[in-house]
Amino acid sequence: MSTEYFEHRERALLGERYDALYAAPSESAARGVTVSALRTTPEAFAAQADFPVEPSPFCRAGFVVKDAAFKPGRHPYHHAGVFYSQEPSASSAAPLLGVRPGMRVLDLCAAPGGKSSQLAAALGGQGLLVSNEFVAARAEVLKSNLERMGVANAVVLNEDTGRIAAALPEFFDRVLVDAPCSGEGMFRKEAVAVTQHCEALVKQCAELGAQILDNAAALLAPGGEMIYSTCTFAPEEDEGQVAAFLARHPEFALADVFGRVDYSFGSAGEANRTGGLPLDVSKVRRIWPCQGGEGHFIARLVKAGTPRTLPAPGEYTPEEQLWLAAAAEQSKKQKPGKGKPARAESRDARASRRENARVLREEVQGKRGRRAGDSGAGESASPAQSLAAWHEFAARYFPALADRPAVVHGGGVLLPVPFPQTGLHVLRAGVFVGSVQKGRFIPEHHLFTAFGARCTNREELTLADPRVTDYLSGREMAASTAADGWCCVTVDGYPLGGGKVSAGRVKNHYPKALRLL
Ligand SMILES: C[S@@+](CC[C@H](N)C(=O)[O-])C[C@H]1O[C@@H](n2cnc3c(N)ncnc32)[C@H](O)[C@@H]1O
DSSP: OOSHHHHHHHHHHHTTHHHHHTOOSSSSOOOEEEEOTTTOOHHHHHHHOSSOOEEOSSOTTEEEOOOTTOOGGGSHHHHTTSEEEOOGGGGSSGGGGOOOTTOEEEESSOTTOHHHHHHHHHHTTSSEEEEEOSSHHHHHHHHHHHHHTTOOSEEEEOOOHHHHHHHSTTOEEEEEEEOOOOOGGGTTTOHHHHHTOOHHHHHHHHHHHHHHHHHHHHHEEEEEEEEEEESOOOGGGTHHHHHHHHHHOTTEEEEOTTTTOSOOOSEEOOGGGSTTOOOOGGGSEEEOGGGTSSOEEEEEEEESSOOOOOOOTTOOOHHHHHHHHHHHHHHHTOOSSSOOOOTTSOHHHHHHHHHHHHHHHHHHHOTTOOOTTOOOTTOOOOHHHHHHHHHHHHHHHOGGGTTSOOEEETTEEEEEOOOOOOOOOEEEEEEEEEEEETTEEEEOHHHHHHHGGGOSSEEEEOTTOTHHHHHHTTOOEEOSSOOSEEEEEEETTEEEEEEEEETTEEEEOSOGGGSOO
16 A cells, blocks of 8 residues: 555645645654653753754653664663653653643553653652553563663553453543554654555544543543544544544543643644534644654543542552552462462563573572572572562662562562552553562662662763673673672663672673663
8 A cells, every 4th residue: 555545635635735734854754862850851961962962842851863873772871761762743742741740640552652751750750650552562562661761650551441441430630542543644754654554544543542532531530631642644533533532522621732831833733624523623733744743643631520639749648558558468478489470460571570580690690509508499488588688688779768668479579559459451560679589689670770879889880981881781891889789880870770799890780681782
């Protein structure tokens, strides 16, 4: 298939405006990075970056990168979760949701995680982010990206949106629906967006988007707000979708898309794309290719009712305390060793965590190096032993975390996110901090990415230091600032991962799957 249907449709809708609106300022797809407030400010990033960046018109934390040779995935700041590589117009939607610390926020179509990373940054570690992805393999990528970005308060789900709506009605203060769409704004970025495109795909995506929006409506609390976005230009998925939703849901009103921010971008919606239904198109937003991004559509929808009062920062509400108590009860029942696999974690997730722990263990102890007194292969720590080992480890390396609620889950120690028992397919609900392997507490990568700045022992590198590449490539390196024992390796103060210092050398504990090749 070519873009024949698309061009025919758009020329009919836009007339003479077609060529100007679809004339992109550059030949190649626009590229950018979005800086995470969990790590730094946009201003500090712009001053530190060793590659040319220009502020993005679409997002205060976004930057346009014009250097075609720049490889964002290889940059140390990417590995340290300082930025997320994101097409500039894709960064526009999440900030418009007006997320504040303490809210319960749901990202229903979240993988690979660009917008979830922005929502997590807006939460600033307080409140709850539930990031859901329907496609299992993509949900694993989402989990890994949120881990890299140092997000500690996320629940990652791999679920159907209807099942989430049934389990958590009116639970969320904010919902983002970045719908699976026909991807007309991806034509330059992904060849497959062109080859798969056809009229039937547009109709199929419009139907799926409508279902997801109905589920989002049920998930939103009274007075809650929702952003609906697509990276397509198709009327049925954009203005027409929103107009039809409002006709089905009188409890919702269309709000000005910029109501929660003090800037603007793009153009108003198009009146001849509503399918004949009423819609104030001045309130929705389109980003056309001529405006510097690949293309996006955004609408903001507000549910009738009074929003809940947000809890005081740092305090658990009575219901959150109940959820944590339930998680602690479950933790006590965990069988050591070959217990039943925990329901709340996927087989893939458990396998990758075990593999990671095995690699770490081998690197610490040597492949054959079992010490006298170690338990045999079939035995492992009881939940109480695991928690005691964590507390001993935390007291030395992460005293700020020692008093946090901790539970044992699937053989590892988890700093749980307060979340009700729902029966949903949870891939991660908090931060796995480590597990006891042959009598020793072995920390997990997520502990360092989420809390590395609070580690008492740090190997502090700078961008110019060649040891950064050594570390990200999995090589051992000389220690200069860290003392013997576990350490967090940082670049310009941002956490990259863990290491273990002995005799002036840092043994590398950067996960194999993330290393530079
Ligand atoms: C536009 S992408 C999301 C991009 C993401 N928000 C980000 O910023 O990185 C839409 C996502 O919806 C997912 N999806 C596919 N089918 C779905 C369904 N039935 N329900 C919910 N999401 C679905 C796709 O796998 C895809 O990851």
